Amino acid sequence: MPVREILGKMIEFDDDGHLKNLNDWNEEIAKELAKEEGIPELTDRHWLVINYMRQEFQKIGDAPSIRKLTKESGVDTKELYQLFPKGPAKKAAKIAGLPKPKGCI
Amino acid sequence: MSNNEEIKKVSIIVSRGSLDGVYPGLILANGARMEGIEANLFFTFFGMDAIVDKRMDKLSIATVGNAAMRLPWGQKMPTWLGMLPGMAAFATWMMKQEMEKLDVPPVREFLQMIKDAGGAIYACKLAMDMFHLKREDLWEGVDDILTVGDFYQKAAGGIVLFT
Numbered sequence: 001m002p003v004r005e006i007l008g009k010m011i012e013f014d015d016d017g018h019l020k021n022l023n024d025w026n027e028e029i030a031k032e033l034a035k036e037e038g039i040p041e042l043t044d045r046h047w048l049v050i051n052y053m054r055q056e057f058q059k060i061g062d063a064p065s066i067r068k069l070t071k072e073s074g075v076d077t078k079e080l081y082q083l084f085p086k087g088p089a090k091k092a093a094k095i096a097g098l099p100k101p102k103g104c105i
Numbered sequence: 106m107s108n109n110e111e112i113k114k115v116s117i118i119v120s121r122g123s124l125d126g127v128y129p130g131l132i133l134a135n136g137a138r139m140e141g142i143e144a145n146l147f148f149t150f151f152g153m154d155a156i157v158d159k160r161m162d163k164l165s166i167a168t169v170g171n172a173a174m175r176l177p178w179g180q181k182m183p184t185w186l187g188m189l190p191g192m193a194a195f196a197t198w199m200m201k202q203e204m205e206k207l208d209v210p211p212v213r214e215f216l217q218m219i220k221d222a223g224g225a226i227y228a229c230k231l232a233m234d235m236f237h238l239k240r241e242d243l244w245e246g247v248d249d250i251l252t253v254g255d256f257y258q259k260a261a262g263g264i265v266l267f268t
Contacts, residue, residue, distance in 0.1 A: 065208040066135075066139060066218070066222075067208050067210055067218065068208055070218075076221065077218055077221035077222055078221045078222075081138070081221070081222050081223055085141070086141030087139060087140050087141035088139065089139045090139070090140070103207075103208070104132060104136055105132070105135065105136075105207065105208050105209055105210075
């Protein structure tokens with residue numbers, strides 16, 4: 001299992017490069033993960049998506065579909081792709097400290 | 106070539122106009138965008154129905170000549186049953202219900218989603234001529250009408266999937 005040091009703390013990742021333990025996540029870690037994904041700064045709009053994803057994950061045990069996310073979070077598809085370029089679902093989940101989404105939509 | 110080389114672009118040809126003929130292409134295109142892969146959708150022959158504004162909300166499933174058709178409890182559907190009036194409508198309704206449960210949007214919404222995600226939607230010039238379709242018959246989101254040659258130019262450097 002890959003282990004990497006982030007902000008002075010040893011953190012475990014799964015084989016997809018997502019956080020292994022949900023509890024390791026905090027906002028500072030999220031900012032570091034975002035930088036690794038090529039997002040230098042997390043705006044309020046990013047946080048809206050990240051918080052919504054974490055909230056849904058706690059409810060259903062998986063990241064929400066893009067359709068659900070865009071319908072309920074207030075961030076539409078176009079903006080979502082601008083916020084998390086090159087793979088919004090996976091990227092947002094990674095930054096939110098969640099495992100890779102299981103759905104196809 | 107390495108087996109792990111990433112796919113960067115995919116061009117998907119949708120040639121069939123039944124609900125089950127159209128959805129795989131849409132799911133593949135949307136899935137590609139979700140992974141950061143460039144996606145083109147090219148509609149041709151009966152697949153055109155998915156981008157004809159007046160038809161795209163009314164796509165259906167063929168219950169006749171579909172050897173894999175099953176009844177809701179899993180038993181194979183006898184061929185004669187598929188011919189009964191209302192069976193195609195019923196099967197279509199069933200599938201739409203199941204899709205909605207999985208958060209798969211209806212065709213029009215799905216195409217808009219793919220477009221908003223940066224995917225491109227193209228119509229086939231030959232099919233337009235063959236079915237006597239005009240630009241104004243098409244869904245407004247269609248990016249362009251292409252010849253086969255245009256299509257290959259757009260598809261250059263990526264993989265092509267035929268559905």
